[in-house]
Amino acid sequence: MAKAAKDTRPIADQATSETACTYAALILYEDNQDIDSTKLAKIIKAANIRVEPIWTKVFEKALKGKKVGDLLHGSSGNTGSTPATQTTATPAAAETKKPEPVKEVKKAEEPEEDVDMGGLFD
Secondary structure: OOOOOOOOOOOOOHHHHHHHHHHHHHHHHHOOOOOOHHHHHHHHHHOOOOOOHHHHHHHHHHHOOOOHHHHHHOOOOOOOHHHHHHHOOOHHHHHHOOOOOOOOOOOOOOOOOOOOOOOOOO
16 A cells, blocks of 8 residues: 655745635636535645645635625625615614714824934944
8 A cells, every 4th residue: 555645845925825815716616616625725736835734724614605796895794784774763863872072182293212223223
């Protein structure tokens, strides 16, 4: 029985891992496939990138049940319901919920400290 060759590629850093998972999720979305950790890992491996398995699981959980197209276009899927509930409120209820004016809090100015920059600006 032959052993599988150990993957010796270095594991990508956090930013690269997130980017790789994002692109893999977009590829699956464009191909109208479900986004799951196995498919994400397969695409990332084909791109010759090695990420921690947790990243594909995180992306799977984050995108499960979500419409990726809505996320891309900036709509949350709840358009229309919030303004309707606000406009149906009675005038008396609207008067009681007036926002209070924001009071500005002024901080006392702190004197600037002279910091030795190690001759950087000498």
